Amino acid sequence: MVEMSGAEAFVKALELEGVETLFGVTGGAVLPICDELYGSDVRFVMARHEQGAAHMADGYARASGRVGVCMATSGPGATNLVTGIATANIDSVPLVAFTGQVPLSVVGTDAFQEVDIIGISASATKYNMQVRRPSEIPYAVKSAFHIASTGRHGAVLVDLPKDTQIDSEEVEFPEKVNFRGYNPNPFPDPREMDWAVTLLSKARRPVIMAGGGVVAADASGELVRLAELLMAPVTTTLMGKGVIPSDHPLFAGLCGMHGTGEANMLVSESDVLLVVGARMSDRTTARLEEFSPGSKVIHVDIDKSEIDKNVETVTRVVGDAKLALGGIFDRMSAMRLDRQTNGVWLKKLQEFRRQYAPPELPGNPHMRAPEVMRALRRALPRDALATTEVGQNQMWAALYFDAYAPRTFFSSGGLGTMGWGFPAAIGAKAARPDLPVVDIAGDGSFCMTENNLATCVEEELPVVVVVLNNRVLGMVAQWQRLFYGRRHIAVDLGNSPDFVGLRPSKTSRGQ
Amino acid sequence: MKDAVDAEVTTVIDVSIDPEENVFPMVPPGKGLRNILVEA
Numbered sequence: 001m002v003e004m005s006g007a008e009a010f011v012k013a014l015e016l017e018g019v020e021t022l023f024g025v026t027g028g029a030v031l032p033i034c035d036e037l038y039g040s041d042v043r044f045v046m047a048r049h050e051q052g053a054a055h056m057a058d059g060y061a062r063a064s065g066r067v068g069v070c071m072a073t074s075g076p077g078a079t080n081l082v083t084g085i086a087t088a089n090i091d092s093v094p095l096v097a098f099t100g101q102v103p104l105s106v107v108g109t110d111a112f113q114e115v116d117i118i119g120i121s122a123s124a125t126k127y128n129m130q131v132r133r134p135s136e137i138p139y140a141v142k143s144a145f146h147i148a149s150t151g152r153h154g155a156v157l158v159d160l161p162k163d164t165q166i167d168s169e170e171v172e173f174p175e176k177v178n179f180r181g182y183n184p185n186p187f188p189d190p191r192e193m194d195w196a197v198t199l200l201s202k203a204r205r206p207v208i209m210a211g212g213g214v215v216a217a218d219a220s221g222e223l224v225r226l227a228e229l230l231m232a233p234v235t236t237t238l239m240g241k242g243v244i245p246s247d248h249p250l251f252a253g254l255c256g257m258h259g260t261g262e263a264n265m266l267v268s269e270s271d272v273l274l275v276v277g278a279r280m281s282d283r284t285t286a287r288l289e290e291f292s293p294g295s296k297v298i299h300v301d302i303d304k305s306e307i308d309k310n311v312e313t314v315t316r317v318v319g320d321a322k323l324a325l326g327g328i329f330d331r332m333s334a335m336r337l338d339r340q341t342n343g344v345w346l347k348k349l350q351e352f353r354r355q356y357a358p359p360e361l362p363g364n365p366h367m368r369a370p371e372v373m374r375a376l377r378r379a380l381p382r383d384a385l386a387t388t389e390v391g392q393n394q395m396w397a398a399l400y401f402d403a404y405a406p407r408t409f410f411s412s413g414g415l416g417t418m419g420w421g422f423p424a425a426i427g428a429k430a431a432r433p434d435l436p437v438v439d440i441a442g443d444g445s446f447c448m449t450e451n452n453l454a455t456c457v458e459e460e461l462p463v464v465v466v467v468l469n470n471r472v473l474g475m476v477a478q479w480q481r482l483f484y485g486r487r488h489i490a491v492d493l494g495n496s497p498d499f500v501g502l503r504p505s506k507t508s509r510g511q
Numbered sequence: 512m513k514d515a516v517d518a519e520v521t522t523v524i525d526v527s528i529d530p531e532e533n534v535f536p537m538v539p540p541g542k543g544l545r546n547i548l549v550e551a
Contacts, residue, residue, distance in 0.1 A: 290543025358535040379512035
């Protein structure tokens, strides 16, 4: 036990968690913490808006596999974080957000910059808590990192009233934390793996659908090994892109509303569908009643509450994807199956690919977006990192920009947050300064968070933003063209800023 | 693009595309996965 201020305990607790980078915007209710950060080894990357700070922490987490950390002051600082917190949480990204709060003595009085961020963020986080005493801070910090990064990863918010930062108390730093009722178990039940193997061994038309859970569990090696053993085509969700190299012969592309024809047809015609670390959202399944109608679905997921939530399964394996896929592989390779009979099924992959390839349109004189995606891919090394914004740019990137490894392609999948890609790219660059980072953007999305250009420059986190500039909110305009009789309204962006002229200093440039 | 990547400087590249260009393939909202549009 040692006496120190809450702010001092907070920074020490961050250091004990190994936090090197914190993304944030300062303000009145976090001044004591900022004062402690002065001179500490924790790098404070200053965003220009709190939403950007949360997305930077999110991008950092996705690129590094570590917990991303962001901080904001009370009131508007805290509410500005919420979109970023919800974006990370729905995509199961480990993120810890710290918010300043007005002193406990005035909580509930509508004090200056007071909001009930615990109430506001309750449904957008995996867990949230407000500290009531300085001595609670080390346990709260440790708990937040533990909850964010175990079981199904997610976002945790810790609210820190200003007086708990200022006051001093005897504190101790726990080595581990315990929560009654929260004991995530990564180990799959062997019987569940046996049942999965029984189904897979009889499959004539197996398909594997891989999601972000494969990335989170670092299980892409196990996934590819199993696919090759089964000779099963692999489709991914947006979150799973990269778990199998795009140029692997078994890769069928993205599945869903903007999936490839081959992926959607193979899923539709499969007899056994092995879904790993994916939650089968509406964008992936399309109309649920017609989703993979003839297949037996095996669902592998760390989160038991996902099983049978959207799609009824025949069997499930609850646990860590790496352990589950490894266990299934070991059992299946011991069976020495002859998969040569799968040639007919694999030929379907090629057939559907030919049948459903969208026609290549000539330039008019604009470049076509798929062509831009391929040119960008050719200009980058295989291990470059790419983020996307949301809308047409995102779907062109998902379809036509190849990814060759997990944790190289990042997108806001669940929440579909426009403006995510640019700050997320800055966070990814902070995590991996050794790799080039590109944000594949649209003009609409980029306008939402372009203010963070200043952060790139002053923090020396250079990223390349490729703006697919069509001067409209493209995806909405596409729906208006296709489904609303071309009645375009509220999509014209013809008066956006000149992106090439957006130059915060001499160390950034436009082309 | 290659130049921008190699330069290690924050760069915004403005690529003009057709405002009428659609993303395909697409399954229309409310339809099953087999209903794949590849052109308008």
